[in-house]
Amino acid sequence: xxxxxxxxxxxxxxxxxxxxxxxxxxxxxxxxxxxxxxxxxxxxxxxxxxxxxxxxxxxxxxxxxxxxxxxxxxxxxxxxxxxxxxxxxxxxxxxxxxxxxxxxxxxxxxxxxxxxxxxxxxxxxxxxxxxxxxxxxxxxxxxxxxxxxxxxxxxxxxxxxxxxxxxxxxxxxxxxxxxxxxxxxxxxxxxxxxxxxxxxxxxxxxxxxxxxxxxxxxxxxxxxxxxxxxxxxxxxxxxxxxxxxxxxxxxxxxxxxxxxxxxxxxxxxxxxxxxxxxxxxxxxxxxxxxxxxxxxxxxxxxxxxxxxxxxxxxxxxxxxxxxxxxxxxxxxxxxxxxxxxxxxxxxxxxxxxxxxxxxxxxxxxxxxxxxxxxxxxxxxxxxxxxxxxxxxxxxxxxxxxxxxxxxxxxxxxxxxxxxxxxxxxxxxxxxxxxxxxxxxxxxxxxxxxxxxxxxxxxxxxxxxxxxxxxxxxxxxxxxxxxxxxxxxxxxxxxxxxxxxxxxxxxxxxxxxxxxxxxxxxxxxxxxxxxxxxxxxxxxxxxxxxxxxxxxxxxxxxxxxxxxxxxxxxxxxxxxxxxxxxxxxxxxxxxxxxxxxxxxxxxxxxxxxxxxxx
Numbered sequence: 001x002x003x004x005x006x007x008x009x010x011x012x013x014x015x016x017x018x019x020x021x022x023x024x025x026x027x028x029x030x031x032x033x034x035x036x037x038x039x040x041x042x043x044x045x046x047x048x049x050x051x052x053x054x055x056x057x058x059x060x061x062x063x064x065x066x067x068x069x070x071x072x073x074x075x076x077x078x079x080x081x082x083x084x085x086x087x088x089x090x091x092x093x094x095x096x097x098x099x100x101x102x103x104x105x106x107x108x109x110x111x112x113x114x115x116x117x118x119x120x121x122x123x124x125x126x127x128x129x130x131x132x133x134x135x136x137x138x139x140x141x142x143x144x145x146x147x148x149x150x151x152x153x154x155x156x157x158x159x160x161x162x163x164x165x166x167x168x169x170x171x172x173x174x175x176x177x178x179x180x181x182x183x184x185x186x187x188x189x190x191x192x193x194x195x196x197x198x199x200x201x202x203x204x205x206x207x208x209x210x211x212x213x214x215x216x217x218x219x220x221x222x223x224x225x226x227x228x229x230x231x232x233x234x235x236x237x238x239x240x241x242x243x244x245x246x247x248x249x250x251x252x253x254x255x256x257x258x259x260x261x262x263x264x265x266x267x268x269x270x271x272x273x274x275x276x277x278x279x280x281x282x283x284x285x286x287x288x289x290x291x292x293x294x295x296x297x298x299x300x301x302x303x304x305x306x307x308x309x310x311x312x313x314x315x316x317x318x319x320x321x322x323x324x325x326x327x328x329x330x331x332x333x334x335x336x337x338x339x340x341x342x343x344x345x346x347x348x349x350x351x352x353x354x355x356x357x358x359x360x361x362x363x364x365x366x367x368x369x370x371x372x373x374x375x376x377x378x379x380x381x382x383x384x385x386x387x388x389x390x391x392x393x394x395x396x397x398x399x400x401x402x403x404x405x406x407x408x409x410x411x412x413x414x415x416x417x418x419x420x421x422x423x424x425x426x427x428x429x430x431x432x433x434x435x436x437x438x439x440x441x442x443x444x445x446x447x448x449x450x451x452x453x454x455x456x457x458x459x460x461x462x463x464x465x466x467x468x469x470x471x472x473x474x475x476x477x478x479x480x481x482x483x484x485x486x487x488x489x490x491x492x493x494x495x496x497x498x499x500x501x502x503x504x505x506x507x508x509x510x511x512x513x514x515x516x517x518x519x520x521x522x523x524x525x526x527x528x529x530x531x532x533x534x535x536x537x538x539x540x541x542x543x544x545x546x547x548x549x550x551x552x553x554x555x556x557x558x559x560x561x562x563x564x565x566x567x568x569x570x571x572x573x574x575x576x577x578x579x580x581x582x583x584x585x586x587x588x589x590x591x592x593x594x595x596x597x598x599x600x601x602x603x604x605x606x607x608x609x610x611x612x613x
Contacts, residue, residue, distance in 0.1 A: 320377030329356030401453030
């Protein structure tokens with residue numbers, strides 16, 4: 001994996017992580033607890049779930065304690081220009097003021113009892129509390145890992161940065177919940193701990209398997225390249241010893257945690273009947289990326305990444321991998337690649353997508369009713385092209401969410417780059433290379449993408465942004481077939497089953513809601529990815545957020561002026577609209593999916609619309 005991984009080479013990391021709750025470091029306990037409290041209260045205020053007064057310096061939340069006495073939680077912070085987001089001070093604690101006026105640092109259980117449990121009709125509040133506490137526990141456990149990285153960490157290449165960027169979601173309160181993991185599981189499989197894992201391989205009867213692949217690969221040759229020769233021989237020997245017809249089986253990798261904790265129970269009948277045969281563990285070792293279930297081959301990072309199903313809840317979302325998404329990955333990325341190949345503008349913008357080239361899944365509809373629903377999405381894998389397939393001489397890459405990362409020494413990860421090139425010059429270049437490809441897909445093709453901080457990879461030469469690589473499209477696009485620039489090339493998708501729609505009302509691809517298409521793209525790119533950067537530059541470099549959004553507007557303006565042929569779509573997908581819709585993540589988690597939890601937000605780009613001709 002090129003440069004030696006600093007955590008991987010530390011033999012004491014596992015023991016230290018196991019002892020995080022046996023011998024907790026009090027300062028770390030306080031820091032993590034305050035982070036969970038801050039992200040919780042910020043989200044509750046922003047999504048208007050609770051009321052708060054703001055005097056320009058402090059937010060004040062007035063509630064009742066168990067004795068029905070009025071107490072307050074007070075937090076220094078500001079309402080940002082960007083979407084009016086609430087951000088508390090990194091360096092000051094959230095305080096609890098009791099009935100006598102005494103101030104003490106707030107504790108998580110106090111906030112849970114006095115704020116969360118006071119929210120009326122929050123049907124899912126207990127589940128949410130459980131996720132919060134798991135986040136607290138797992139985040140404290142991960143703190144031991146930071147000490148293993150030499151600073152500045154920007155010296156590390158892409159593969160190591162995937163482990164280093166362990167902070168999790170900067171907005172969602174349950175940013176590291178990992179419901180289903182024990183503390184031991186968290187160390188074995190959490191991205192922070194960089195513990196090499198062997199995949200479990202299963203032979204599954206072809207009658208149960210759905211598969212699909214990109215037109216860009218030869219399936220047999222591709223699959224042979226993913227399993228080393230030693231494993232192939234061993235796995236074949238297992239099938240010979242079982243006395244089955246090997247040609248009737250498909251080999252599928254599964255996450256070792258998934259096998260140990262879920263698959264044996266769910267598929268006991270198939271295992272007993274040899275419809276599913278355990279082949280063994282891979283000799284190749286893999287490391288988890290930020291998403292946990294996407295894995296990098298440690299010995300061969302140039303090989304495709306593997307995305308696997310995990311019956312885990314993280315950041316309040318189930319991490320199973322439904323059959324229709326596995327089937328659609330190659331279909332969607334082949335389609336996007338075709339559009340890029342036939343567009344001179346796309347070629348000039350010099351971006352690329354990491355194609356999802358091969359997918360395998362157990363089709364739950366082919367199973368007995370006794371456990372078909374339990375099996376939904378529990379076995380699936382997608383092979384996605386590696387970053388290294390696209391890096392050129394002199395280039396390296398960083399996940400976009402790393403741009404706003406603050407190291408443990410309080411310095412920005414990208415501080416050396418900003419010092420070398422200047423804050424404004426570097427930021428303008430960043431916005432140009434990040435925004436242009438994504439608005440091109442929206443305006444020129446009519447396709448919105450779920451491109452947030454983890455799904456955009458920034459390519460750079462010695463810190464200077466040059467282009468982006470985009471990933472994670474198996475369910476990460478949204479469009480109206482009637483409004484595509486090339487409807488004749490529209491893909492025939494594997495249809496979303498009603499079971500999926502019933503449990504995830506916000507997960508769909510096709511829609512006639514044109515504002516919804518725009519908002520899907522804007523929510524991911526602007527609200528999530530770029531807002532974090534705007535606020536980071538404001539807080540760490542005193543850069544005005546208004547300037548940041550002006551520079552972003554100028555990138556959009558330049559594209560629109562250079563491509564007047566898309567004028568109609570500039571109106572249809574008006575990304576300068578006064579209001580945009582975003583999903584209320586915390587409200588949805590508290591109140592459930594009985595109705596869509598949507599919030600209309602002020603668009604920070606709107607004031608600059610007049611400048612766009």
